[in-house]
Amino acid sequence: MPTRTSGDGSASGDGSGGVRDRCERAARRLLGLDELRPGQLDAMTSLAEGRDTLVVMPTGSGKSAVYQVPALVLPGPTLIVSPLIALQRDQVEALRRQRHDEKATSVDASTPAGRRAATFEALRAGETEFLFCAPEQLARPDVVRELAEAGISLMVVDEAHCVSAWGHDFRPDYLRLGAAAEAIGRPVIAALTATAAPPVREEIVERLGMRDPLQIVRGFDRPNITLSVRRELSDPADALVAAVLEQPSPGIVYTATRRRTTELAGRLAEAGLRAEAYHAGLRRAERDAAHGRFMAGELDVVVATSAFGMGIDKPDVRYVFHSEIPGSLDAYYQEIGRAGRDGDPAEALLFYRPEDLALQRFFTGALPDAETLEQVARAVADAGGGKGKGGVERKVLCERVGLSARRLTTLLDLLQRSGAVCLEARRVTPVAGGPGPAEAAARARELAERHREIERTRHEMMRRYAETLDCRRRFLLAYFGEDLGEPCGHCDTCRAGTAREPxxxxxxxxxxxxxxxATWGPGEVIRRDEDRLTVLFEEAGYRELLLETVVDQRILRETGSR
Known part of the structure; x- marks a missing residue:
């Protein structure tokens, strides 16, 4: 179940005043921050005291400062794992502009060998404080070896929701990070994200191997963004173009498919707007050019798949529209959160057709077949002689089973959770006394089936958001574990007068x-209406229950409160 998070300004609580004061002084002296935002100092203090910390704060609320201050308090260099090379370079430049002398740099697949060697030499010599890299770099044995020798004191995982298979941008490369942290000497871990529902937060903690982490969750509510849904009976393209033309620029339109980005961008361009499409199928140079023009104010609107937006901090985005329903409220919140970061009014409008939910169910993907899972488990067991020793290099295992590294990583994660294998930064070893290949495959398949069922409950919550007549903001915040209390007064349902008092x-x-x-096991009530409950179950996901049925048939037993 979700653990209790910090919301009252307390960090570690025991004699931390000295460390807290040092962090506050460092923030003022080194970063020029005379006033810290809620949660920042708690997170800084926790990390500076050597405690793993998960920080969930909206973009623009100062998550970078959260790790920069303890990085300068702790001895040893800091590793920042970030998913986008462009974002890494932006962060490096921002750090170099700060008023302290510590050097920041990055390494990626394009870094020449000579510069790479010089970078790690400077890191070992204490001449570099901040090193940025993508998660893929931590799959390289030479990188892991260099980081271990450098004595990393703080490992920062940015966009930490990518660790979670629950998350809206799941990346298997992030699954190696827990093992990588151990391989480089197990520094203090800071996990940062702008959005994570309770199950995502729990999975981040588990997969990164965080130890008794302080969880700081702040500011899901973005009251300057007006939430609206338009239910459509047919293709909403005409209505969407008309709605975009009514809005001040710039804005973002999200679509579910690459083909749709091109189609809508063309329609908007014909209407006289500076519009471009963006999706992962474009060449890197094309994506970078579109990104650069948007950030420079040379485009009125970008029409994009979910590939666009991570790491973008453009304050004046006035609207985010969705031409189809996203797969989850996690994804929706992340994407609409790119609007109105300057605090001025912004619009979030979803065009909803119930049939679009079928496309999101398709995107959930097929289950891994038991035969392939058993093949991988057997290859690992054979490499270890069946005794839990030795193991096999990931690269060699890819060749033996004929799978891509990405696909193999996902299957190995399931097998690790089934108790059959142990994942290290470079190697995979069988667990002594663990289940045999056939049993491991069956367990892993069961885990995958459970995950797919949970995904379906997330789709259902997205549908409920689109169809609710109650306050949309209350519904959205409840999903993330926050109780708004009263209707917001300015979403479309509140304006229409259909929102009910709690x-x-x-x-x-x-x-x-x-x-x-009795069937779904333990859970937590995340929303209580006059006639129904919404419960987040550990094993069954989000479920909506009629309160009368719950009481009359005694199908729930209250066990405590958070």
Whole structure:
């Protein structure tokens, strides 16, 4: 179940005043931050005291400062794992402009061998404080070896939701990071993200191997963004173009497919707007050029798949529209959060057709077949002689089973969770006394089936958001574990007068109550309306239950409160 997160300004709590004061002084002296935002100092203090820390804060709320200050307090250099090379370079330049002398640099696949060697030499010599790299770099034995020798004191995982298979931008390369942290000497871990629902936060902690982490969750509410949904009976292209023309520029339109980006960008260009398409199928140079023009104010609108937006911090985006329903509220919140970062009014409009949900269910993907899982488990077991020793290099294993590194990483993660294999930065070893290949494959398949069922509940929550007549902002915040209390007053349902006041008075199963279901197991109430409950179950995902049925048939047992 989701653990209790910090929301009251307390960090470690025991004699941390000295460290806290040092962090506050360092923030003022080195970064010029005279006033810290809520949660920043708690996170800084926690990390500076050597405690793993998960920070969930909106983009623009100062997550970079959260790691920069303790990095300068802790001895030893800092490693920042970031998913986008362009974002890494932006962060390096920003650090170099700061008023301290510590050097920041990055390494990626295009870094020449000579410069790479010089970078790691400077890191070992203490001449470089901040090193940025993509998660793929930590699959390289030479990089892991260099980082271990450098004595990394703080490992920062940016966009940490990418660690989670629950997350809206799951990347298997992130699954290696827990093993990589151990291989480089297990520094303090800081996990940063702008959005993570409770199950995503728990999976981040588990997969990174975080130890008793402080969780700081702040500021999901973005009251300057107006939330609206338009239900459509046919293709909403005409309505979307008309709606875009009514908005001030710039803006972003998200679509579900690459073909749709080109189609809508063409329609918007014909209407007189400076519009371009963006998706992962374009050449890198084309994507970079579109990104650069958008950031420079040379485009009115970008029509994009979910490939566009991570790491973009353009403050004046006035709207984010969706031409189809996204697969989850996690993805939706992340994408609409790119609007209105300057604090001025912005619009988030979703065009909704129920049939579009079928496309999102398709994107959930097929289950891995048991035969392939057993083949991988057997190859690992054979390499270890069946005794849990030795193991096999990941690259060699790819060749033996004939799978891509990306696909293999996903299957190995399932097999590790089934108790059959142990994943290290470079090698995979069988677990002594673990299940045999056939049993491991069956367990892994069961885990995958459970995950797919949970994904379906996330699709259902997205559908409920699109169809609710209640306050949309309350619904969205409840999904992330925050209780707004009152209707917001300015989403489309509030303006239409359909939003209801929240349930009042004493009653069973309040928000954050811990409950137990005979079939679905333990869970937590995340929303309580007059006639129904929404419960997040550990093993069954999000479920909506009629309160009368719950009470009359006693299908839930309250076990405590968070």
């Amino acid at each position: 349930a009042r008075g004493e009653g069973p199963f309040p928000v954050h109550a811990q409950v137990e279901h």
